[in-house]
Amino acid sequence: MEHRPKPLFWFAVVLAVAGLTAFGLYRSGLVQRFAAGGGTGGVATKPAAPAPGGTLEVLFVSSSAKKSWVDAMVKQFNAAGNRVGRKAIVVKASHGNSGEQLDQLKAGTIKPDLWSPGDESWLELASAHWKNVKQRQFFDTSSPLVEIPLVITMWEPMARALGYPARQIGWLDVAKLAAAPKGWAAYGHPEWGKFRWGHAHPDANSGFLAVVSEVYAALDKTRGITPEDLRSPRVTAFLHDFEGAVEHYGLSNTWIDDLMHAKGPGYLSAAVQYENTIIESNGKNANKPFKLVALYPREGNVWTRHPTVILKEEWVTEEKREAAQQFLDFLLGREAQVAAMELGLRPIRKDVRLASPFDEEHGVQVAVDATRAFQVPDETVLKRIRDLWEEVKVPATLVLVLDRSNSMKGAPMDNAKRGAMEFIRNMKPRDQLAVVLFNHEIAELVPLCAVRECGERSLSLVDGVFAEGNTSLHDVVSQSYRKLRELQRAQPGRRYSILLLSDGKDTSSRTNRNDFLDALPSGEDYDVPKVYTIAYGAAADKDLLAEIANRTNARLFTSTPEEISKTYKELSANF
Numbered sequence: 187m188e189h190r191p192k193p194l195f196w197f198a199v200v201l202a203v204a205g206l207t208a209f210g211l212y213r214s215g216l217v218q219r220f221a222a223g224g225g226t227g228g229v230a231t232k233p234a235a236p237a238p239g240g241t242l243e244v245l246f247v248s249s250s251a252k253k254s255w256v257d258a259m260v261k262q263f264n265a266a267g268n269r270v271g272r273k274a275i276v277v278k279a280s281h282g283n284s285g286e287q288l289d290q291l292k293a294g295t296i297k298p299d300l301w302s303p304g305d306e307s308w309l310e311l312a313s314a315h316w317k318n319v320k321q322r323q324f325f326d327t328s329s330p331l332v333e334i335p336l337v338i339t340m341w342e343p344m345a346r347a348l349g350y351p352a353r354q355i356g357w358l359d360v361a362k363l364a365a366a367p368k369g370w371a372a373y374g375h376p377e378w379g380k381f382r383w384g385h386a387h388p389d390a391n392s393g394f395l396a397v398v399s400e401v402y403a404a405l406d407k408t409r410g411i412t413p414e415d416l417r418s419p420r421v422t423a424f425l426h427d428f429e430g431a432v433e434h435y436g437l438s439n440t441w442i443d444d445l446m447h448a449k450g451p452g453y454l455s456a457a458v459q460y461e462n463t464i465i466e467s468n469g470k471n472a473n474k475p476f477k478l479v480a481l482y483p484r485e486g487n488v489w490t491r492h493p494t495v496i497l498k499e500e501w502v503t504e505e506k507r508e509a510a511q512q513f514l515d516f517l518l519g520r521e522a523q524v525a526a527m528e529l530g531l532r533p534i535r536k537d538v539r540l541a542s543p544f545d546e547e548h549g550v551q552v553a554v555d556a557t558r559a560f561q562v563p564d565e566t567v568l569k570r571i572r573d574l575w576e577e578v579k580v581p582a583t584l585v586l587v588l589d590r591s592n593s594m595k596g597a598p599m600d601n602a603k604r605g606a607m608e609f610i611r612n613m614k615p616r617d618q619l620a621v622v623l624f625n626h627e628i629a630e631l632v633p634l635c636a637v638r639e640c641g642e643r644s645l646s647l648v649d650g651v652f653a654e655g656n657t658s659l660h661d662v663v664s665q666s667y668r669k670l671r672e673l674q675r676a677q678p679g680r681r682y683s684i685l686l687l688s689d690g691k692d693t694s695s696r697t698n699r700n701d702f703l704d705a706l707p708s709g710e711d712y713d714v715p716k717v718y719t720i721a722y723g724a725a726a727d728k729d730l731l732a733e734i735a736n737r738t739n740a741r742l743f744t745s746t747p748e749e750i751s752k753t754y755k756e757l758s759a760n761f
Contacts, residue, residue, distance in 0.1 A: 189516040218520065237674065238589040239272025243511050246279045247298035248389055250438055251334060252492060253281045255529045256302075263516050264556030268509075276510040283437055284308045285389035292319075299502050299510045301492040302331060306562045307398070311491055321500055330491035331517055332417045334397050335554065335641040337463050338481040341441075342549070345479050346375045356484040357403035361424060364431035370455075378451070382712070384434040384442045385458035387759035388575055392439040394460040395488045396458040397575045398568075400428050402560045409561035416570050425578040432580070433712070437759040443467045449739065450475060452714055458489070465530035465548045479549040480708060486558035491534070533568040559636040576614060582681045582761040583634070585666050586610070589722070591625040594653035598723065598747050602687055605750035607645050609685070612758045613637045618680070620645060622744050623657030624662035634673075659727070660689055660695035660702035663717065667706065670715045681761060682715035683740070687750075688731065689722040699730070706737045718739035718757055722750065 248256050260734040268275045280296070284303035285722045292315055299436070303309065309328060316324035338360060340350075347370070348355050348363070349681050360383070366372045369380030376527065386393030402408065404424035405415055430685035439459050446454045447467070465481050485631055494517070496502065496510045523533035530543050530550075544552045563571070586606060594602065608620075611620060619633040631727055632644045666684055673683045692699070707714045717738040719731035735742040741760075745753040 191436050191702040205333040220287055228403065230349060239269075241275075241276045242270055242273040242505055242509050244277045244506055244513060244700045245298045245511075246277060246300045246302070246513065247276055247296060248279055248281050248302045249282045249284050249287075249304040249492065250440065251304055251391065251462065251490070251527075252302075252332060252531060253533055255332070255526050256735075258280070258525060258529075259517055259522050260387075260524075263513055268512055268516075270505050270512070272508045273505065275511075275512060277513050283386075283390035285391070286437075288312055297499065297501050298497065299506050300494055300496055300514065301372060302492055303493060305395065305490040306493055307394065307489065308496065309566050310389070310562065310565045319661060325495035325498055328424055328493035328494050328495045329514060329518065330528050330534050331525075332492050332534055334460045334462055334490045334492070335480075335482065335489060335532075335556075336392060336399065336488045337461055337464070338456055338458040338483060338550075339478045340481055341451045341475075342477045342479050344370070344375075344378065344451065346456055347375055347483060349480065349558065350479060354484040355481045355653065357400060357428075358485065361400075361403075361428050362573075365427040378455070381431055381455050382406045382453065383431055383446040383456040384436070384445070384454050385460075386439045387437055388572055389759060390437055390439065391490070392458060392460060393435065394538075394572070395490070397425070397429075398423055398563065398571055399458070399483075399486075399488055399560060401571055401574075403483070406485065410556050410573075411563045411567050412581040413567060413570055416567070416574050422578060423576070425574065429575070429579045435760050436754055444618055445564060446476075446478075447471055450712040453739065459501065461532075461550055465543045465550060468547075468549050469543065473549075475548050477733055480551065484558075486560050487554055488562070489559045495702075499695055528729055534681075538548035561654060580679070580681045581614070581616040581618070582683065583670070583677075584613070584761070585620045585622060585634075587622045587624065587662055587666055587671055587684055587686045588651065588672045589657065589659075589690070590623050591651045591657040591690060592653060593654055593657075593690050593695075593725065598652075598689060599653045601649070601747040601750050602722065603648055605754040607648055607688075608646055609754040610637070610641060610648070612755075613641065613761075617761070621648060622662060623668055626656055626658050627655070628658065628662050656694040657688070658688050659693055659730070661701065664697055664702055664705060667715065667717065667738075674715055683761070684715060684717045685720070685757060686717055686734070687722050687733070688726055690725050691727045692730075703733065703737070706734065709737045709739060712739055714738060718743065718760065720745050720750075720753060720757075723747070737743075 199468045256279050260277045264276055287303065288308055288311060291312065311326050316322055350589050361467045363381045370378035385396040386396055388394040390441060399505055401421055433454055435443060442457050443463055444455060446611060461480055464478050494514055496507055503543045520535060523535045523538045527533050527538055527540060540552050544550055588602060588606060617630065617636050617637045618634055620634040620678045621644060623629045623631050623671060631647050632640060663686060670684060715738065717734050718740045720743045721728045743753050
């Protein structure tokens with residue numbers, strides 16, 4: 187009689203076959219790809235399983251203007267299980283301002299495989315440095331990712347007072363308004379006060395291009411700026427009026443936008459912004475207190491194309507180069523470009539049609555004349571434009587106030603001094619500086635002087651400071667602010683500010699907290715010295731330091747001994 191295998195036997199066979207099949211699929215990589223996004227071409231929804239051959243990490247350093255899109259695309263790309271050989275590609279993105287990234291590249295403190303600054307000007311400067319200093323090529327070719335016009339953004343009621351939308355408003359119109367002694371009264375709105383505006387510091391891409399745009403507008407050109415052009419009195423006078431109306435600089439255009447909404451139209455009437463920032467801002471703030479509108483200047487404007495390069499440095503291996511190219515191809519694919527459009531970035535691909543959020547509701551126009559786009563100048567002109575800005579911007583008068591109470595002993599004091607000294611080194615010869623120390627007593631370490639005359643001596647004196655005693659925070663701010671306010675009345679035309687660092691609560695002032703605060707502005711007067719405060723460490727009185735900054739329309743910074751040098755660098759961007 188024939189014996190047939192029992193059911194249990196067939197069950198074991200099925201399990202064995204299934205296990206061998208699964209192992210084969212895993213070794214081929216198909217399991218990871220299907221788990222990541224449904225096959226070989228689907229959009230990834232889950233992280234891919236670790237590759238048998240390990241991972242290949244690619245560092246992508248990018249300008250902040252396209253952060254939302256880049257982060258979303260990095261997540262999709264990494265989840266899709268893309269590979270070089272048997273290694274899974276893992277892209278890591280880092281965002282910041284293009285000028286600081288260039289400085290870090292020169293110093294070797296960052297080592298990206300791909301770099302995507304805001305526009306071609308930074309590649310011009312980088313290529314020149316690599317050629318002239320390092321004597322080698324920085325990259326082979328560049329690929330633009332998206333198009334973002336740099337525009338003037340203004341509260342809609344104010345734009346309408348200038349003739350928007352029927353009239354195309356330009357750089358010259360804004361410059362005329364900035365120079366008008368009566369401000370908005372010249373346009374029938376005395377209740378709006380004087381025209382105030384802002385743009386990012388030229389270390390940031392939008393700030394640098396704002397100054398380039400002002401030069402082009404003054405020259406009535408769209409290309410071909412020469413060094414001789416920058417010596418024109420007309421250009422100097424134009425920049426002087428424009429920059430004289432700047433209420434605030436900052437290290438990013440998004441910070442300028444946040445400031446506009448926090449302080450309202452009375453504080454900032456307009457700013458230089460990327461188009462996508464206006465779209466994001468109106469969506470985030472529901473068009474309140476008013477809608478911001480994009481003004482596309484009739485003289486022309488810069489269209490940033492966010493070029494991306496794969497670096498020719500020793501750390502960019504052939505494997506990394508191949509992986510970086512895969513990611514770049516992905517960003518230029520139709521799906522990624524549609525995602526860019528949906529986030530307010532104009533796609534570089536012309537087969538992607540613009541739709542919402544490119545509409546009136548978001549304060550922007552779909553059809554924009556790009557024929558008068560400003561050409562990015564060459565490296566020699568770019569450097570001279572930056573120098574010219576330094577010459578025409580409003581000089582600063584700064585009082586550096588340092589806490590040297592007992593709690594600052596050791597590393598806190600050493601690092602605070604180091605950060606303060608770096609700040610002083612970044613000041614310009616035309617700026618004025620005073621240094622005030624406080625514990626339970628107040629001491630003027632450096633009387634007010636021009637940096638060109640006392641900068642080196644100030645560094646030496648600050649380096650010798652040590653910590654001891656209690657904390658008279660109220661008294662030192664009261665005294666310093668009163669003196670600076672008197673100086674501002676006597677010598678207008680400068681940017682007056684106090685930079686206050688403190689690591690603890692007041693313990694020894696003669697003035698109590700309420701009387702001290704009552705003597706400060708209420709936050710409604712914008713033409714007063716600003717007090718920028720640094721809450722240094724966990725024990726700092728953050729509430730008090732925040733109120734001091736808010737009452738003077740400045741800003742609170744939170745820092746630690748490890749981060750204080752970076753904090754002082756951020757502070758430098760306000761002047």
